[in-house]
Amino acid sequence: MNTMTTEQKVNLLGLDREAMEAFFVELGEKPFRARQMLQWIHQNGVHDFEAMTNISKALRQRLMDIAEIRAPEVVMDQHSEDGTHKWLLRLDDGQCIETVFIPERDRGTLCISSQVGCALDCTFCSTARQGFNRNLSVAEIIGQLWVARQQLQPEIGKSRIVTNVVMMGMGEPLLNFDNAVSAMKLMLDDLGYGLSKRRVTLSTSGVVPAMDRLRDVLDVALAVSLHAPNDELRNELVPLNRKYPIAELMAACKRYLGAQSHRMRVTIEYVMLEGVNDQPEHARQLIRLLQDLPAKVNLIPFNPFPETRYKRSSPQAIQRFRDMLQAAGLNTITRKTRGDDIDAACGQLAGKVVDRSRRELHFARIEQGVSR
Numbered sequence: 332m333n334t335m336t337t338e339q340k341v342n343l344l345g346l347d348r349e350a351m352e353a354f355f356v357e358l359g360e361k362p363f364r365a366r367q368m369l370q371w372i373h374q375n376g377v378h379d380f381e382a383m384t385n386i387s388k389a390l391r392q393r394l395m396d397i398a399e400i401r402a403p404e405v406v407m408d409q410h411s412e413d414g415t416h417k418w419l420l421r422l423d424d425g426q427c428i429e430t431v432f433i434p435e436r437d438r439g440t441l442c443i444s445s446q447v448g449c450a451l452d453c454t455f456c457s458t459a460r461q462g463f464n465r466n467l468s469v470a471e472i473i474g475q476l477w478v479a480r481q482q483l484q485p486e487i488g489k490s491r492i493v494t495n496v497v498m499m500g501m502g503e504p505l506l507n508f509d510n511a512v513s514a515m516k517l518m519l520d521d522l523g524y525g526l527s528k529r530r531v532t533l534s535t536s537g538v539v540p541a542m543d544r545l546r547d548v549l550d551v552a553l554a555v556s557l558h559a560p561n562d563e564l565r566n567e568l569v570p571l572n573r574k575y576p577i578a579e580l581m582a583a584c585k586r587y588l589g590a591q592s593h594r595m596r597v598t599i600e601y602v603m604l605e606g607v608n609d610q611p612e613h614a615r616q617l618i619r620l621l622q623d624l625p626a627k628v629n630l631i632p633f634n635p636f637p638e639t640r641y642k643r644s645s646p647q648a649i650q651r652f653r654d655m656l657q658a659a660g661l662n663t664i665t666r667k668t669r670g671d672d673i674d675a676a677c678g679q680l681a682g683k684v685v686d687r688s689r690r691e692l693h694f695a696r697i698e699q700g701v702s703r
């Protein structure tokens with residue numbers, strides 16, 4: 332573990348069970364220390380080695396010298412009338428990401444980010460506007476869940492209030508494969524968050540080879556951002572489609588389901604854009620496309636952002652589309668837009684603060700150029 336230098340402490344928050352065991356074995360400690368540590372961090376939310384009473388004083392001291400437990404810092408907490416929270420979290424290098432918590436009657440869903448920005452450039456998504464900055468580390472991905480539980484605890488009084496996690500924040504999780512997988516392992520681990528694999532969902536715009544890799548290492552629920560029922564339109568909305576067209580994507584979905592021990596369905600996400608992909612003809616094409624894939628369809632009313640060229644489909648158009656899919660036997664729901672008042676809805680996570688500081692930096696450079 333070459334990160335174990337005194338200048339740079341190992342952040343134990345980012346070690347999954349395997350990595351944690353390797354860490355303690357390298358220290359000459361028994362692997363069961365890893366179990367204790369995982370429980371302290373993820374189940375008890377402890378970040379101070381001093382509080383770890385079942386670990387000897389000598390080992391605690393040693394850990395303080397070489398390791399730390401450090402989560403992203405909350406710089407803003409926006410609370411919506413409907414109970415939705417949006418946190419702006421600052422990372423070590425000063426960049427920011429957003430995490431959203433959506434409470435419902437019978438569950439609490441945390442929507443977490445996997446990258447700062449995104450490289451995929453989907454035309455209807457505001458994250459795309461900021462371009463791609465970097466991948467998040469495992470500690471930064473799982474840290475969002477760690478922070479959310481800490482933040483919600485006083486409010487709700489129950490640490491287990493996050494019952495579901497969706498990798499639907501900023502970024503494409505399958506393009507940050509190893510870190511996303513390690514973080515999801517911690518979500519599923521009994522010593523971590525103990526979430527069932529049905530309650531952890533990875534959402535992808537369709538990175539086909541990585542879907543196959545995922546199938547081989549982890550069994551979580553899969554959501555696919557389809558958004559268009561034919562290649563011509565999807566090429567335009569999700570440019571990644573030019574690389575992995577719909578037929579290949581559908582085949583990858585089937586392979587993914589085929590590998591699962593229990594019967595699940597792929598969630599097909601479909602953003603409703605007025606006059607673009609919401610016509611009866613699109614519904615018919617979608618029905619044909621999904622006829623032999625066990626799927627459920629989530630219709631997402633488009634969430635507008637400044638300077639977008641798209642409009643949200645009318646409630647009538649969404650209803651008509653949904654009725655057509657349902658009449659064809661497709662399980663279809665329309666996703667409620669939540670946290671509208673705080674820009675916390677799908678596709679609106681853009682790290683506004685970062686944008687602003689970048690713009691200021693940009694202006695500063697221009698001024699320097701002018702004065703020179």
Ligand code: SAH
Pocket residue numbers: 453455456457498499500501502503504534535536554555556600602631632633634635677678679
């Ligand atoms: N890159 C992954 C994870 C991000 S997902 C993916 O594409 O699946 C976030 C979800 O919100 C995706 O289904 C995305 O297509 C959708 N989305 C993006 N922008 C949106 C917008 N403006 N309105 C509604 N949904 C949007």
